[in-house]
Amino acid sequence: MEGRVYNFSSGPAALPLPVMKQVQEELLVYPGAGASIMEISHRSKNFAAVHEAAKSGIQKLLGLPDHYRILFVPGGATMQFSMIPMNLMAGKSADYIQCGAWGAKALKEAKKFGDPRIAWSGKAENYIRMPKNAELTLNPDAAYLHFTANETIDGTEFFHEPDAGSVPLICDASSNFMSKPIPVEKYGLIYAGAQKNVGPSGMAVVIIREDLIERAPAGLPVLLDYRVMAENDSLYNTPPSFGIYIVSLVARWLLDEIGGLAKMEAINIEKAKMLYGVIDGSGGYYRGHAIPECRSRMNITFRLPDETLEKRFVEQAKAAGMYELKGHRSVGGCRASIYNAMPIEGVRVLRDFMLEFQKNNG
Numbered sequence: 001m002e003g004r005v006y007n008f009s010s011g012p013a014a015l016p017l018p019v020m021k022q023v024q025e026e027l028l029v030y031p032g033a034g035a036s037i038m039e040i041s042h043r044s045k046n047f048a049a050v051h052e053a054a055k056s057g058i059q060k061l062l063g064l065p066d067h068y069r070i071l072f073v074p075g076g077a078t079m080q081f082s083m084i085p086m087n088l089m090a091g092k093s094a095d096y097i098q099c100g101a102w103g104a105k106a107l108k109e110a111k112k113f114g115d116p117r118i119a120w121s122g123k124a125e126n127y128i129r130m131p132k133n134a135e136l137t138l139n140p141d142a143a144y145l146h147f148t149a150n151e152t153i154d155g156t157e158f159f160h161e162p163d164a165g166s167v168p169l170i171c172d173a174s175s176n177f178m179s180k181p182i183p184v185e186k187y188g189l190i191y192a193g194a195q196k197n198v199g200p201s202g203m204a205v206v207i208i209r210e211d212l213i214e215r216a217p218a219g220l221p222v223l224l225d226y227r228v229m230a231e232n233d234s235l236y237n238t239p240p241s242f243g244i245y246i247v248s249l250v251a252r253w254l255l256d257e258i259g260g261l262a263k264m265e266a267i268n269i270e271k272a273k274m275l276y277g278v279i280d281g282s283g284g285y286y287r288g289h290a291i292p293e294c295r296s297r298m299n300i301t302f303r304l305p306d307e308t309l310e311k312r313f314v315e316q317a318k319a320a321g322m323y324e325l326k327g328h329r330s331v332g333g334c335r336a337s338i339y340n341a342m343p344i345e346g347v348r349v350l351r352d353f354m355l356e357f358q359k360n361n362g
Contacts, residue, residue: 005321005322006322006349006350007342008324008325008336008338008350009337010175010196010324010335011152011174013341015200015246015250016253016341017343018253022249023249037050037241038242040241043235050241050245051239051248053252054248057247057248057250057252057254058205060251060255062207063181068208068210069210069213070207072234072247073234074203074223076195077102077172077192080172081105082112083224083226084106084146084189085110086113087217087220088143088215089114089143089144090143092142092143093114093116093141093142094145095118095145095146095167096110096116096117096119097136097162099127099147099156099158100151100154101151101153101330102148102153103147107146110146114143117142119136119137119138120136128290129291129293129294130156133162136163140165140167143215144164144168144169145164145170147170147172149172149175150174151296151299152174152175152298153330154331155299155335156295157176157294158294159293161183161187169186170189171191173192174196175197175298175299175337175339176196178197178198178251178254178340179264179297180264184207189208190206194247197339198247198250198251200246202240203240206226208226208230210230212226223236268297271347272297275336275338275347276295279302285304286304287303289303289331300337301327303332307332309361310327310333310334312361313325313361316357320349320353321349322350322353325350
């Protein structure tokens with residue numbers, strides 16, 4: 001479409017074009033409602049159907065057992081940094097794997113509500129990898145073990161679940177949620193800010209095992225209480241209804257057009273291999289941040305020989321229709337976020353640009 005670029009933003013990120021087109025078609029009048037989805041009551045039968053479609057889509061994609069609940073919570077993943085210790089620490093300690101900036105932020109917030117421990121930290125190594133299970137120092141009496149599945153800033157990703165033993169495993173899956181199948185029953189709680197892979201900014205999807213809901217202590221602020229959210233099916237107050245609508249469409253796209261998460265994972269592997277192939281074959285011109293076995297499929301982070309070339313790379317890529325390739329302000333360099341909605345064609349265009357840029361600026 002005229003004026004639309006390849007959006008490599010880390011978030012808010014690209015949404016699937018078929019989803020965007022359906023939103024465009026239905027924005028003024030949602031079928032059968034006589035008004036926009038943004039205007040109708042969250043208690044209406046039309047919205048109830050949308051809400052149910054979003055939940056059932058996630059359930060089918062992940063194969064969720066019946067003893068897990070799906071909640072749609074305002075505030076994004078950052079609010080979960082607070083809700084999790086408020087609801088689940090319950091006067092005990094909790095273990096945190098600090099594998100990047102987001103894991104560090106979650107840990108910092110948890111300290112406001114208890115005495116969390118660092119089970120492992122990659123800070124001394126500049127967050128270039130994820131830990132092996134043998135490296136974790138775990139407390140068997142911890143309230144839970146928290147980890148970040150994919151660190152967007154550093155471009156690292158877990159490809160195995162940390163072994164938490166009998167302790168509930170809690171995962172910030174914001175930037176690789178729905179990018180691959182996962183063994184849900186290993187987890188006590190999974191949460192994801194919607195704006196990476198499943199919807200717009202401003203809300204989080206929370207998947208929580210029912211027994212953990214009962215841990216919530218009395219007297220929590222009402223909208224920060226998992227028990228209240230679960231008992232009211234995320235509808236205690238007006239929910240992020242437009243975001244839930246988008247999630248329902250993305251889930252349908254993943255099911256009907258992609259064919260499920262195993263096929264989505266295969267596409268994501270192919271996309272990541274294209275860019276890492278350029279990096280590995282560049283003779284050091286492009287330097288990846290993460291060690292190869294921990295490199296993210298979602299966020300490809302790399303440096304060029306100097307900052308002047310990095311600036312030129314970002315500027316020339318933008319002129320060629322590839323936006324948001326600048327690395328996070330805290331680390332610099334370049335970053336290509338290639339979430340589910342980034343088409344293979346967009347990655348091919350970036351791959352070819354990278355090859356040409358090295359040829360012309362090597």
